[in-house]
Amino acid sequence: MNRQQILNHYRQNPRLSVLIIGAGINGIGTFRDLALQGVDVLIVDKNDFCAGASAASSRQAHGGLRYLEHGDFRLVRESLAERNRLLLNAPHAVELLQTTIPVFSWFSGLLNAPLKFMGRLQKPSARGYIVVKLGMMLYDWFTRKNRATPTHTMLTRQQALERHSHLRADVVGAASYYDCLMPQAERIGVEQVLDAEAANPAAHALNYCAVVDGSGESVTLRDDLTGESFTVQPRLVINAGGAWIDFVNRALKKPTRFIGGTKGSHIVVDNPTLAKVVNGSSVFFENTDGRLAIFMPFRDKVIIGATDLRCDQPDDAVCTDEEIDYFMQFADHILPGMQVDRSQIVFHFCGVRPLPASDVEFVGLVTREHSLRVIEPDDSIRFPIYNLVGGKWTTFRAFAEETADKTLSFLGISRKVGTEDLPIGGGRDYPRTPQARAQWLHQVSTRTGVPLDWLTALFERYGTRAEAIARHIVAGADAPLEGLPSYSRREIQFLAVQEKVEHVDDLLLRRTWIAMLGLINGPALVAIAGAMGEVLGWSADRVQQEIDRTRTLLTTRNGVPAERLTV
Ligand SMILES: Cc1cc2nc3c(=O)[nH]c(=O)nc-3n(C[C@H](O)[C@H](O)[C@H](O)COP(=O)(O)OP(=O)(O)OC[C@H]3O[C@@H](n4cnc5c(N)ncnc54)[C@H](O)[C@@H]3O)c2cc1C
Known part of the structure; x- marks a missing residue:
């Protein structure tokens, strides 16, 4: 069905099993999973597909090495398994990414994990060689049975300087390992939308269609291309609104405080010398403020990021001059003598991480785990609302599976198809050698x-x-x-x-x-x-x-x- 046919369909048949609000990667993953099980499901987004945080990530499908320090072993294990699945299921849109972590001390950071465990870590101290090596070993251990990327190596000072000229001279060594890059992450989103609609004639997706109100059995949607409103009557609502989850619940008259979003920006620079220094390998390092930062090869350009700043108004999030100033000093800190300036910026992007609400002072310490928070029906709203809080791009499939399973159980339907090994879009019948x-x-x-x-x-x-x-x-x-x-x-x-x-x-x-x-x-x-x-x-x-x-x-x-x- 085309857009007009979908709109006409719901005007004439407002009842449906599931309405998903928000077509970022988490909403889309859930949409695809439910569609494959034969559920009649509608997903809507007030913007385009994958235009929120899902368009603003660092584009890494990764385990998240630093979460080991937080004791989030389950998350890292899951992320690595999902990274490997993405490489297998979307090989056209996910590729190996060599990564270097330069280190500048031997023993620093050994207390980060124990202090975090005791709840006494305000801000992590610099990670030294031993801590990074331990992390690398765990990373390899988690994927020992399902190895999709080469194992890590530790580089000597000399080897690190050979791989990345300009690297700070006081480097003591570096870790070298592989994660994955999703250069066109948004395509992985839209291709799943298309796959889902093709698999199930009762699954429909509408971009530029906002949820504006809700009461009783009804949710009011506004077609933002025409300004016309209509209502649907779902048995269940999945709120995948990312950083907007609480705004959506407010529109549904169920105020919540699930999200404490943080904004993150990146810049893309056209600087052939920097691209040469980066040398096809992302350089992942600690900035002077303790935040992790990255220089990432992106075809002939380099992506530099990211910030992590509290943000309550996701609609207004944009990369600011102050953030650009912050990025401009990265090179001085880690690649002294390397000239990076504003005139080389060809593009910048920004989004808000839908992190769980937290009072932690150093936002880098907020967990990247995902959770499903349920609002039960009552007299004012007669359908349950499942809220998809947190999560990473990398783990969307697992989060979607968990949500779909809970939804299927609510609907009394059993699972027919799994998504673990299911190819996505142009990854189908992919020639691998x-x-x-x-x-x-x-x-x-x-x-x-x-x-x-x-x-x-x-x-x-x-x-x-x-x-x-x-x-x-x-x-x-x-x-x-x-x-x-x-x-x-x-x-x-x-x-x-x-x-x-x-x-x-x-x-x-x-x-x-x-x-x-x-x-x-x-x-x-x-x-x-x-x-x-x-x-x-x-x-x-x-x-x-x-x-x-x-x-x-x-x-x-x-x-x-x-x-x-x-x-
Ligand atoms: C700077 C940054 C770097 C990151 N780097 C990585 C990384 O390298 N690897 C990784 O795995 N993860 C990374 N992440 C995390 C990852 O991008 C997010 O966790 C993920 O994209 C969240 O997806 P989502 O679907 O939950 O939210 P979103 O993608 O934000 O989707 C929510 C959607 O809801 C829609 N919406 C809101 N209100 C309404 C309404 N009223 N009606 C209809 N629709 C509505 C919005 O338009 C939006 O499209 C990063 C995030 C950021 C911001």
Whole structure:
């Protein structure tokens, strides 16, 4: 069903089993799981899919080494298992990420874990070689039966300096290990939405549809593209509103204080020397204030992050000048002599971690565990509300499974399908070896007529979904986009029609990495809006509105220099 058909359907049939509020990765994971079990379920988001915290993460599928220090062994074990599953199930969107942790002392930090255990740790002290080594050993131990990444090695001072020139000279050594990077994390979200709808005709997803009110058996939704409201009557509501969970409950007249969000920003810099120093390996280090920070290779760019600041108003969260100043001193601290300046920023992004409410002073110590908090029905609201509090991107599948199991038990339905080994989107039938990949590319190129080098670029972006895109591309007259010739008009049009795109920014920010990699420019913006308008039936006015909207968003929220977007 298309958007209009879904809206008409619920206007005529307001009763349904489950309404999920919030289509970040936790809501989407739950939506997919319930859809696979045959449940009639609707997921709505007031923004686009994966536009909240799920678009703002450091993009690491990781165990979270530092949580060992907090004694969160269960979380680290689960995260590592889920990281490995993601690598297996979404190989087109998750890749190995070599990581270096430089250390500057031998014994420091040994007391962090015991003090945390006794509840007396205000702020962790610097982690030395021994502590990092112990953490590394535990990391490897947790995955010994299901090894998907190489085990760690400890680098000597000399080896560390060879891997990363510019590293501070007082380094005593470094740990080297592997986690995973999800360069296009948002695609893992939207592809699950599409998988779920394809698997179950009674599962529907609507972006730009906000929950605004609730009472009795009804929840009022507002279609934000038209401003029209309608009501649905779910048997159960899942509040996956992330940092907005308490706002959603307030709209449902059930005030809560589940969340104590912290905002985190990152910048993406175009600095070839820094990219060379980073040398394909993320550098994970402690800043002067004790916070962990990262330089991460991101294709030919480098991501620098992240902050961790309390934030009660997630709608207003944006990377500020002060945060950029904070990032600018990272290089002096860890890579002295390396010049990083504001003019190199091509993009920045920010989001609010939906952490559980806590009075802890140093927010880095708040647990990243997830929990399901239930609001029971009563006279004012006749359906239970399951609230998805906390969690990490990496662990979404496990959290979704737990939520789906509880929901199925409420509905009296038994589980039919598991998601542990289920491929996602373009990870389906993925050729895993270099030979299988070469064969796949050759065969699809022959079948579709799309030249091999172009198909290879599509494969890198979309995995095996590249075949459907290639078929679409050859079915009509195509041309490279003005200002962005590595993309073509029909590729953009395929995404616009097939992937629930409503605005140009959905496509630039969450269906592709065009904006994040700093590839957008004025002519490309106009060409993309025009190509989308053709297939989405936009008037010339609407195309212009989309161009203006995207310019405003990219310049005010993502730091894209305005002059880059002029024609
Ligand atoms: C800076 C930063 C770095 C991080 N790094 C990592 C990392 O490297 N690895 C990792 O595993 N995790 C990381 N995380 C954590 C991870 O990103 C989050 O835990 C996860 O994305 C939360 O997903 P969610 O679905 O719960 O929330 P969100 O993605 O925020 O989704 C909530 C959704 O609810 C919607 N919503 C709100 N109100 C309404 C309403 N009234 N009606 C309809 N919809 C509504 C919002 O629009 C939003 O899309 C990081 C987080 C941040 C902020």
